[in-house]
Amino acid sequence: MLENIVGHAADVLKSKSAWLFISDLDQISFRCEICFGENGGIVDRTLPFGVGVVGEIANNAPGLIINDYSERPTTGKFFEPENINALMGVPVLCEGKLRGVLLVGRESEETPYTPSEMELLELFAGQVGTALESEILLDDERYRRDVLEAIHRASLQLTSSLELQPVLDAILNQALALIEADDAHIFLFEGERLSFGSARWSDERKTEPFSEPREGGITYTVALTGERIVSSDVDQHPLFKDWQWGGAIASFPLRIGDQVVGVMNIAFEEPHLFDDGELRVLELFAVQAAIALQNARKFQESERRLAELSALQQVAKVILSRLEMQALLDEIVNQVWQVLGYEIVEIYLVEGHILRLRAAHGSGVEPDHTMELSTGIIGRVARTNTPAFVLDVSQDPDYVVGFPRSRSEIVVPLSKGDIVIGAINVESPEVGGLDEADLRLLILLADQILVAIENATLYDRLRKHSSDLEQTVQDRTAELATALEQARSAGRIKTQFVADVSHELRTPLANIRLYLELLNFGNPARAQEYLDTLTRETDRLVSLIEDLLAISRFDTGTSMPKFQAENLNLIAQGLIEDRQRLLAERSLEVEIEIDDDLPDVRMDEKMITQAVSHILTNAMQYTRPGGVITITTDTRKSDGGDWALLTIIDTGIGIPPEEQGRVFERFYRGKASRLLSVPGTGLGLAITKEILDRHSGRVTLESEADSGSRFSIWLPIDTSVSN
Numbered sequence: 086m087l088e089n090i091v092g093h094a095a096d097v098l099k100s101k102s103a104w105l106f107i108s109d110l111d112q113i114s115f116r117c118e119i120c121f122g123e124n125g126g127i128v129d130r131t132l133p134f135g136v137g138v139v140g141e142i143a144n145n146a147p148g149l150i151i152n153d154y155s156e157r158p159t160t161g162k163f164f165e166p167e168n169i170n171a172l173m174g175v176p177v178l179c180e181g182k183l184r185g186v187l188l189v190g191r192e193s194e195e196t197p198y199t200p201s202e203m204e205l206l207e208l209f210a211g212q213v214g215t216a217l218e219s220e221i222l223l224d225d226e227r228y229r230r231d232v233l234e235a236i237h238r239a240s241l242q243l244t245s246s247l248e249l250q251p252v253l254d255a256i257l258n259q260a261l262a263l264i265e266a267d268d269a270h271i272f273l274f275e276g277e278r279l280s281f282g283s284a285r286w287s288d289e290r291k292t293e294p295f296s297e298p299r300e301g302g303i304t305y306t307v308a309l310t311g312e313r314i315v316s317s318d319v320d321q322h323p324l325f326k327d328w329q330w331g332g333a334i335a336s337f338p339l340r341i342g343d344q345v346v347g348v349m350n351i352a353f354e355e356p357h358l359f360d361d362g363e364l365r366v367l368e369l370f371a372v373q374a375a376i377a378l379q380n381a382r383k384f385q386e387s388e389r390r391l392a393e394l395s396a397l398q399q400v401a402k403v404i405l406s407r408l409e410m411q412a413l414l415d416e417i418v419n420q421v422w423q424v425l426g427y428e429i430v431e432i433y434l435v436e437g438h439i440l441r442l443r444a445a446h447g448s449g450v451e452p453d454h455t456m457e458l459s460t461g462i463i464g465r466v467a468r469t470n471t472p473a474f475v476l477d478v479s480q481d482p483d484y485v486v487g488f489p490r491s492r493s494e495i496v497v498p499l500s501k502g503d504i505v506i507g508a509i510n511v512e513s514p515e516v517g518g519l520d521e522a523d524l525r526l527l528i529l530l531a532d533q534i535l536v537a538i539e540n541a542t543l544y545d546r547l548r549k550h551s552s553d554l555e556q557t558v559q560d561r562t563a564e565l566a567t568a569l570e571q572a573r574s575a576g577r578i579k580t581q582f583v584a585d586v587s588h589e590l591r592t593p594l595a596n597i598r599l600y601l602e603l604l605n606f607g608n609p610a611r612a613q614e615y616l617d618t619l620t621r622e623t624d625r626l627v628s629l630i631e632d633l634l635a636i637s638r639f640d641t642g643t644s645m646p647k648f649q650a651e652n653l654n655l656i657a658q659g660l661i662e663d664r665q666r667l668l669a670e671r672s673l674e675v676e677i678e679i680d681d682d683l684p685d686v687r688m689d690e691k692m693i694t695q696a697v698s699h700i701l702t703n704a705m706q707y708t709r710p711g712g713v714i715t716i717t718t719d720t721r722k723s724d725g726g727d728w729a730l731l732t733i734i735d736t737g738i739g740i741p742p743e744e745q746g747r748v749f750e751r752f753y754r755g756k757a758s759r760l761l762s763v764p765g766t767g768l769g770l771a772i773t774k775e776i777l778d779r780h781s782g783r784v785t786l787e788s789e790a791d792s793g794s795r796f797s798i799w800l801p802i803d804t805s806v807s808n
């Protein structure tokens with residue numbers, strides 16, 4: 086029988102080897118009684134009590150798991166199984182006293198042992214203990230062999246099945262056969278109530294089978310007192326009311342520790358005197374039945390835990406793979422609903438003093454619903470950082486109706502240390518629809534959720550950081566590209582400038598040299614003509630150099646306007662007067678429209694004259710003979726202020742749209758300058774713009790190719806000046 090139990094233990098626990106060590110009654114040594122699988126050579130080996138791994142396990146209740154067994158240093162003594170990586174062992178108790186050690190081992194490639202597997206091994210150790218007890222219990226040689234065999238058969242069932250019903254049936258069958266009784270029952274006792282466990286009866290039995298124990302009857306009394314009742318003739322027994330028929334009964338409590346978990350009845354239709362031997366054997370079967378009940382409970386419990394754990398694992402695996410926060414929260418709710426099977430699931434996250442619903446299933450509460458931290462069961466959980474398990478919500482003073490059909494509720498905080506970041510809420514439409522196991526599961530899950538949320542937060546932050554970084558890199562790259570382009574075009578402009586300036590300087594200089602020579606060697610009658618040309622060319626040189634100096638003074642900041650109240654009308658009129666002769670020479674007509682009410686404005690008169698002069702010069706140069714140049718002055722309201730305007734309109738060749746934005750750039754010369762071979766450096770309008778900038782004014786341009794241009798300078802009317 087022991088061999089059978091050990092073999093089953095190895096099978097059920099998927100272990101390569103299993104060993105059973107039994108100690109002598111005086112606890113001096115352990116002997117290897119059974120060895121399953123490899124390492125068979127150690128059967129019958131004796132070890133001193135308390136040494137090595139066997140000794141270690143003997144001292145450790147419930148037992149030990151050593152998953153790195155192969156890495157333990159060897160001592161070369163006693164018990165050291167080879168090729169075993171993981172070892173698990175539990176003590177074997179007999180009548181509460183240590184009588185042995187049951188071990189299982191796995192080879193290196195296999196998986197490590199888990200605590201729930203240890204619970205299973207304990208069940209097998211319990212059976213070994215019972216088998217050993219039966220040896221002690223049975224000193225009557227007459228029964229010894231039969232009883233051992235009957236118990237063996239019952240325990241075969243006990244070891245091959247971890248389900249309750251077939252085990253109880255087998256125990257009763259064996260007991261009936263052995264004692265030759267007519268009727269046998271097992272009732273389960275839980276919460277002060279007896280319920281049906283198993284019933285067997287002999288083929289010869291004549292009367293109706295016994296169905297339900299009555300309160301105050303023999304079976305209930307045994308269950309409540311924990312004391313067995315034996316009656317050879319129930320008709321004579323004061324508590325007898327369970328049967329319709331007479332006969333004899335032996336009723337045994339089934340105990341786990343101090344607790345009665347059931348009752349076993351063995352009955353005869355006729356009066357029967359139970360002898361000592363029979364009672365001892367029945368006692369033994371009662372022990373077996375109690376163990377079966379305990380095993381079944383533990384098994385169900387560990388089954389459920391295993392199922393819970395694997396569901397939990399599945400949920401954790403899915404949610405840990407989600408990194409985006411909202412998707413993660415939705416997935417958690419979805420998994421908790423689908424895999425763990427809760428009808429109503431909600432996740433709230435703390436935001437300052439409120440809780441916000443971030444994901445939900447089945448509750449019908451609006452998404453994004455918020456509530457104060459100070460209210461409701463969820464608020465209490467978040468405030469106190471303690472889970473709430475409410476069997477009946479109507480009994481909880483903090484309950485606020487969310488889902489009307491809700492009856493029981495579990496809320497678990499999502500917290501790291503003292504900091505609560507939210508809560509997971511699960512509700513059931515039944516009172517008591519949730520139990521301790523659900524609470525345990527949700528507490529475990531809360532840890533996983535927290536890790537997943539932390540990951541997602543980190544990921545969000547990283548993603549934001551990297552997109553910020555990307556943006557910064559993009560911005561910087563664009564800035565650099567612009568700077569580079571500017572530097573390049575500055576370089577090009579400079580080169581062009583040097584070329585332009587040298588050209589512009591060379592032409593008048595060459596002319597000056599030529600006419601100086603003509604003065605010396607040419608026709609003396611034309612001396613005046615030569616002198617006039619010399620003067621014109623010298624003037625051109627002077628004006629070019631002045632432009633260059635003006636620009637360089639703006640750049641060095643040495644040219645600051647000296648403001649005075651002046652009138653644009655005077656400037657316009659002065660310039661026209663100066664240019665009268667030139668205009669006539671070029672056959673250009675000039676029109677002037679002056680606003681007589683134009684107020685004075687603050688300006689540096691010399692600078693503004695220079696600015697207008699550049700525009701006027703251009704108008705004259707870029708308009709063909711016969712054209713008209715119009716000069717107007719007026720006032721305008723714009724950008725919330727009053728402005729004085731001077732406008733010069735020509736009927737010249739105009740400026741194409743693509744050039745209009747560039748004509749104010751330094752050294753920029755448009756198509757027109759080449760078309761009409763106008764001398765110049767491209768500085769005129771740049772200087773005009775610099776001057777207007779220094780007056781908080783502006784210069785604007787409207788033009789259409791072929792129909793002329795219209796340049797205006799705008800100066801702000803300062804009321805203190807105009808009054």
Ligand code: ADP
Binds near residue numbers: 737748756766
């Ligand atoms: P420059 O006249 O020395 O070339 P400006 O800065 O005065 O330099 O003018 C820049 C360019 O603007 C000129 O080269 C010309 O192409 C264009 N431009 C300026 N004024 C006029 C105008 N009234 N009509 C046509 N084109 C003009």
